[in-house]
Amino acid sequence: DASDIEKGTYPHYMLKEIDEQPIVMRKIIREYQDENNELKLDKSIRSAMQKADRIYIIAAGTSYHAGLVGKDFIEKLAKIPTEVHVASEFSYNMPLLSEKPLFVFISQSGETADSRAVLVKIKELGHPALTMTNVPGSTLSREADYTLHLHAGPEIAVASTKAYTAQIAVLAILATDTAKAKGLELEFELMKELAIVANAMEVLTDQKEEMERLAREYLATTRNAFFIGRSGDYNVSLEAALKLKEISYIQAEGFAGGELKHGTIALIEDGTPVIALSTHENVNYSIRGNVQEVVARGANALIISMKGLEEDTDDFVLPSVHDLLTPLTSVIPMQLLAYYAALHRDCDVDKPRNLAKSVTVE
Ligand code: G6P
Numbered sequence: 017d018a019s020d021i022e023k024g025t026y027p028h029y030m031l032k033e034i035d036e037q038p039i040v041m042r043k044i045i046r047e048y049q050d051e052n053n054e055l056k057l058d059k060s061i062r063s064a065m066q067k068a069d070r071i072y073i074i075a076a077g078t079s080y081h082a083g084l085v086g087k088d089f090i091e092k093l094a095k096i097p098t099e100v101h102v103a104s105e106f107s108y109n110m111p112l113l114s115e116k117p118l119f120v121f122i123s124q125s126g127e128t129a130d131s132r133a134v135l136v137k138i139k140e141l142g143h144p145a146l147t148m149t150n151v152p153g154s155t156l157s158r159e160a161d162y163t164l165h166l167h168a169g170p171e172i173a174v175a176s177t178k179a180y181t182a183q184i185a186v187l188a189i190l191a192t193d194t195a196k197a198k199g200l201e202l203e204f205e206l207m208k209e210l211a212i213v214a215n216a217m218e219v220l221t222d223q224k225e226e227m228e229r230l231a232r233e234y235l236a237t238t239r240n241a242f243f244i245g246r247s248g249d250y251n252v253s254l255e256a257a258l259k260l261k262e263i264s265y266i267q268a269e270g271f272a273g274g275e276l277k278h279g280t281i282a283l284i285e286d287g288t289p290v291i292a293l294s295t296h297e298n299v300n301y302s303i304r305g306n307v308q309e310v311v312a313r314g315a316n317a318l319i320i321s322m323k324g325l326e327e328d329t330d331d332f333v334l335p336s337v338h339d340l341l342t343p344l345t346s347v348i349p350m351q352l353l354a355y356y357a358a359l360h361r362d363c364d365v366d367k368p369r370n371l372a373k374s375v376t377v378e
Contacts, residue, residue, distance in 0.1 A: 030355055073122060103128065121147040123156050174373050177351050213341050217348060242310075264354060273299070320332045
């Protein structure tokens with residue numbers, strides 16, 4: 017059938033979609049740039065961002081994790097305070113809103129009922145909304161004032177991969193555009209940095225054999241797994257754990273490195289896999305300290321670090337990209353680890369049990 021043709025020679029949609037990430041990155045660069053290589057964004061979105069005194073990002077699942085990364089961009093580049101909320105929680109426990117809020121809905125499908133419930137509520141209150149989605153004609157896109165398209169192409173596998181990196185890239189574009197409109201100084205050129213990211217992504221998607229080996233070594237038979245990181249790496253560790261849970265059914269959690277000693281370290285036993293991310297110079301020393309702490313208690317640790325920060329010959333080393341953009345690359349080995357762990361455990365990678373691609377009930 018048609019879906020077989022789309023999958024081409026790939027055994028699973030998920031693997032195909034992981035591989036498409038460099039292509040999507042380049043597509044986003046083209047779509048959001050004009051002939052003069054300037055950022056190209058709807059003027060009404062630019063002005064809505066400038067008017068806002070606070071951004072409220074609303075999302076679920078993987079899109080929520082992309083939102084956590086987006087908060088960093090909007091606060092660090094555009095200097096607007098930003099909150100990120102799980103849609104289903106926001107509906108029941110709405111925080112005190114600022115005077116001029118702008119709501120940003122992040123949704124691959126544009127159909128998530130939990131997010132829509134928030135959209136309906138905030139429209140009743142008269143607040144503006146922007147939807148960032150892969151499906152421009154979707155409900156969340158139609159009912160919001162503004163839409164930003166992710167340009168990731170259809171995502172079929174239930175576990176989201178290329179939509180996550182597309183969301184992060186478009187959030188970076190949105191934050192950078194706002195910063196420029198506000199006349200703020202930026203010390204880097206985003207589109208050039210995203211092109212470097214696309215190349216780095218290609219290097220990483222070419223390392224499937226290595227990821228397969230690591231998945232076998234660390235995750236083939238384990239009952240649980242921990243991902244740790246600090247700062248931007250913590251955000252990615254949450255997404256890494258979600259990917260692994262969704263498709264391999266291994267109980268997995270992402271933790272802030274410094275928080276381990278406040279409870280989680282009690283779970284470390286002989287052979288417990290702990291996967292640590294280290295892509296920021298300012299946390300490299302402390303995350304390695306956390307690794308030593310868990311190794312001393314028997315953990316089977318793997319460090320994924322960025323070039324220039326590797327200290328151990330056993331590190332899996334990521335190509336170097338701009339410090340703010342490392343979630344775009346560090347997530348790829350995490351996606352591949354989850355994929356191969358699921359394969360080793362004979363799980364249905366594209367259609368995991370109990371999960372739906374788009375959840376249209378609250
Ligand atoms: C479902 C999917 C997840 C997804 C979440 C949010 O739970 O299984 O992969 O992240 O919904 O979906 P959305 O389409 O709103 O991004």
